[in-house]
Amino acid sequence: MTIGRLTPGYLTDRIGVRVATALYISCAILLQVIFTFTPDPVASAIMVILIGYCFRPLFPSGLVMLTQSLDKSLHVRAVAIAITFGQFGAALIPSGLGALSELVGMKVFQAVIFGWLIVTLGLWLSFPKGPVQDAGSKLGRGQDGNVGVEGGEESGYWPRKGGTRLQN
Numbered sequence: 735m736t737i738g739r740l741t742p743g744y745l746t747d748r749i750g751v752r753v754a755t756a757l758y759i760s761c762a763i764l765l766q767v768i769f770t771f772t773p774d775p776v777a778s779a780i781m782v783i784l785i786g787y788c789f790r791p792l793f794p795s796g797l798v799m800l801t802q803s804l805d806k807s808l809h810v811r812a813v814a815i816a817i818t819f820g821q822f823g824a825a826l827i828p829s830g831l832g833a834l835s836e837l838v839g840m841k842v843f844q845a846v847i848f849g850w851l852i853v854t855l856g857l858w859l860s861f862p863k864g865p866v867q868d869a870g871s872k873l874g875r876g877q878d879g880n881v882g883v884e885g886g887e888e889s890g891y892w893p894r895k896g897g898t899r900l901q902n
Contacts, residue, residue, distance in 0.1 A: 742754070742758075742791070746791060746795070751791075751798050751799060752799065752858075752861065752863070754791065754795070755791050755792065755795040756858055756859060758790070758791055759788070759851060759854055759855045759858060760855065761784075761788045762785050762789060763848070763851045763855065765781050765785045765788065766781075766785060766844070766847055766848050766851060767848070768781055769781035769782065769785065769844070770844045770848070792854070793820055796816065797813060797816060799858075799861050800812055800813065800816055803861060803862050831843060831846055834846070
């Protein structure tokens with residue numbers, strides 16, 4: 735995964751975060767299927783390495799899409815929540831999957847990973863295609879030069895250019 739974080743940045747920048755990450759997840763799905771049906775231990779080890787390489791961009795790309803999809807005023811809170819859920823999942827999912835594998839057997843492990851990858855791809859493709867327009871970009875200026883909503887009406891909720899609130 736470390737090598738995967740350093741190398742494919744050019745490809746991701748070239749074709750875009752959305753497309754590149756969907757490609758990485760799709761490759762991970764294909765590699766997971768090959769891993770599941772390959773009896774050779776050396777080939778299985780190579781598949782695991784390549785799957786880890788494909789997992790590389792998931793978290794950083796998710797944060798990039800999150801910040802592109804939300805208003806700037808929500809970035810800090812949204813990223814903090816995403817990181818919290820990421821850490822929670824990183825702690826809980828391996829333990830839960832290990833316990834499930836202990837009860838049912840190791841074959842459930844590969845099925846759960848495959849299902850998780852399908853759900854991840856579906857969630858990834860459900861992100862909006864373009865950046866969301868900030869609420870601040872809908873502001874207009876009234877006849878007195880104050881910032882207001884579209885059409886120039888004054889509003890006590892929108893900040894002035896200097897950062898102070900308008901007075902009603």
